[in-house]
Amino acid sequence: MATIRKKGERQWHVQIRKRGYPTQTKTFSIRADAERWATIIESEMERGVFVSRTEAEATLVKEVLERYETEVLPTKRGEKSDKSRIKTLQETFGDYKLASLTSTQIAKFRDKRLKIVGPQSVIHEINLLNRVLKTATMDWGIALPGGLPTAQVRKPIKPRGRDRRVTPAEVDKILDVSESVELRTVVTLAVETAMRRGELASLEWENIDLKKRIAYLPKTKSDVPRTVPLSTAAVQALENLPHQISGKVFSLQAESMSQAFERACESHRANIANLRFHDLRHEATSRLFEKGLNVMEVAAITGHKTLEMLKRYTHLRAEDLAKRLG
Incomplete structure (x- = not known):
């Protein structure tokens, strides 16, 4: 009473x-x-x-965002990108109390952000807010009476993924024009193994066994370690690469890889248009299927967690499929 x-x-x-x-x-x-x-x-x-509202009514959104940034982000691979997203979320929701945060407010944030950035960026921001709120409720004991407001917000429609295929001739051109043995090795590994740019940049010789033809990736974008098989071309490229004292396979950082790749494509000798470094991962994934590997085998190599994401990275040529039909 x-x-x-x-x-x-x-x-x-x-x-x-x-x-x-x-x-x-x-x-x-x-x-x-x-x-x-x-x-x-x-x-x-x-x-x-x-459900008691006491703590949710006494806690500001910016307080849980700051705590998440301090306690959780350092353990995640996407720390740098998420720090920028947290800043954006703080500017919009920081002074709200957790108990007053609603799906309507988040939907308005979504619509406003879509006028500034692309759908995928907005999806990342809403997903991050959802992870922060879930951590607050599950790990920090701050109950939200109405549940997670992010769960009731419609996500923007994902943009259609790129379907640019990289031809063998284009790969050969890039290898020919590049004067850097490192870049040539990076490009070869990217198109032969489907490794991400960050995974290539973090490769260390101690995690590579050329006899067994495998490369172990202890840290990946999905936070799940995996072992990648190396093709004959990938092994040969690594065998021809000089070893560094640091133990790292490449001295190039992830961003530097993209910049060097773009310069090679734009050079007058190559003159390759509309090609990004990440397209090499798409190409590699498609080639794995064309070699006859099944979905589970390809996913084990590429590290894709869902069939949906794997499909976005796969662009099979109709003419190649027609040949298999006989």
Whole structure:
């Protein structure tokens, strides 16, 4: 039963005691608001769906974002990108209390951001907010009475993935024009193994066994280590690469790989248009299927977690499929 008492000249203090639930108290400036709140809380307790709002009402969104950035992000591969996204989320939701965050507010954020950045960027931002709220509820004990508001927001439609195939002639051109043995090896490995740019940049000789023809990746974008088989071409490229004292396979950083690749494509000798470094991963994935590997085998090599993502990276040529039909 709720007890409502006048507190001072302009406040109303509500206290609700019910067996099996912690005592709930709250102060209002208008009696009608106090009565309305008491009715809602008592109804939830009667129906067995009550969740305490106390901590969610006392915690700001920026506080959980800051805690997530300090405690969780350092363990994630996408720390740098997520730090930028957290800053964007703080600017919009930072001063909201967790209990007041609604799906409508997040949907408005989605629509506003879509006028500035692409759908995939907005999806990443909403997904990050969802991970932060889920961590707050599951690991930090901050209950959200209405559940995760992000779960009730429609995500933007993903843009159509690139379907640019890289021809063997184009790969040969890039290898021919490049004066860097490192870049030639990077390109060869990318198109032979489907490794991501960051995975190539982090390769270390101690994790490569040329006799067994495997490369172990302890850290990946998906946070799941994997071992990648090496083709004959990949092994030959690594055998011809000088070893560094640092133990790393490449001195080039991930961003430098893309820049060097773009310069090679744009050089007057190669003159290759509309080609990005990441297209090599798409090409490699498609070639694995064309070699006859099944879905599970390709996923084990590329590290794709879902069939949907694997399909976005696979661009099989109709003429090649026609040959297999006989």
